[in-house]
Amino acid sequence: GIQVEQSPPDLILQEGANSTLRCNFSDSVNNLQWFHQNPWGQLINLFYIPSGTKQNGRLSATTVATERYSLLYISSSQTTDSGVYFCAVEQGGETSGSRLTFGEGTQLTVNP
Amino acid sequence: KAGVTQTPRYLIKTRGQQVTLSCSPISGHRSVSWYQQTPGQGLQFLFEYFSETQRNKGNFPGRFSGRQFSNSRSEMNVSTLELGDSALYLCASSRNLNTEAFFGQGTRLTVV
Numbered sequence: 001g002i003q004v005e006q007s008p009p010d011l012i013l014q015e016g017a018n019s020t021l022r023c024n025f026s027d028s029v030n031n032l033q034w035f036h037q038n039p040w041g042q043l044i045n046l047f048y049i050p051s052g053t054k055q056n057g058r059l060s061a062t063t064v065a066t067e068r069y070s071l072l073y074i075s076s077s078q079t080t081d082s083g084v085y086f087c088a089v090e091q092g093g094e095t096s097g098s099r100l101t102f103g104e105g106t107q108l109t110v111n112p
Numbered sequence: 113k114a115g116v117t118q119t120p121r122y123l124i125k126t127r128g129q130q131v132t133l134s135c136s137p138i139s140g141h142r143s144v145s146w147y148q149q150t151p152g153q154g155l156q157f158l159f160e161y162f163s164e165t166q167r168n169k170g171n172f173p174g175r176f177s178g179r180q181f182s183n184s185r186s187e188m189n190v191s192t193l194e195l196g197d198s199a200l201y202l203c204a205s206s207r208n209l210n211t212e213a214f215f216g217q218g219t220r221l222t223v224v
Contacts, residue, residue, distance in 0.1 A: 030210055031210060031211075031212070033212065033213065035215070040217060040218075041149075041200050041202075041217065041218045041220065042215060042216070042217045042218060043202065043204075043215040045212070045214060045215075048212040086155065088155075088213075090210060092210045098143055098145060098160055098162075098167070098168070098206060098209050098210050098211075098213070099145065099157040099160060099168050099170070100145070100147075100155075100157065100204070100213060101157070102147075102154060102155040104154050105154070
């Protein structure tokens with residue numbers, strides 16, 4: 001099956017710093033989503049971005065589908081940005097359907 | 113608009129028992145998927161339902177089963193619980209197949 005690799009696995013920042021999280025995937029995908037898992041376990045949708053670039057406040061994401069990677073940018077980080085960020089891809093088609101394959105996540109800690 | 117609702121939020125069961133978890137998708141969404149999250153295995157796909165039909169199943173033993181009702185609500189059942197079934201179980205809903213997935217808050221199951 002498709003492999004999803006996220007880097008770095010851990011990231012520690014000072015408040016106000018910028019960061020880039022990367023997601024590489026091993027095969028073509030129909031869809032790609034970025035999530036932030038809050039301390040209670042819920043996955044919060046950040047971006048639905050099979051290709052191109054999107055921005056939402058201090059966060060932006062870029063997916064280059066032809067080169068099989070996606071980047072999540074966090075600018076002017078805040079302590080509330082702490083948590084685990086997941087990238088998930090969906091291949092579609094009859095075999096894979098709508099299943100999401102997740103990376104192992106990036107644990108982000110933002111210190112005051 | 114209400115999000116994805118999972119019940120119960122927390123559950124403690126004894127080895128050998130069975131458990132049923134419930135998921136109510138976002139109104140108008142027809143696809144429901146289930147995922148298991150453990151520290152060792154990460155987020156893994158369990159199964160996907162669309163219009164009351166199981167379209168996809170992950171690599172889990174037959175003790176794990178599910179169903180979807182005509183109102184799109186879904187249940188998953190785990191029989192003969194094992195200690196290793198302790199996990200956060202997450203449900204996701206999508207409007208249709210291969211569209212953006214939205215997750216519930218999860219059910220944290222502890223098997224003792």
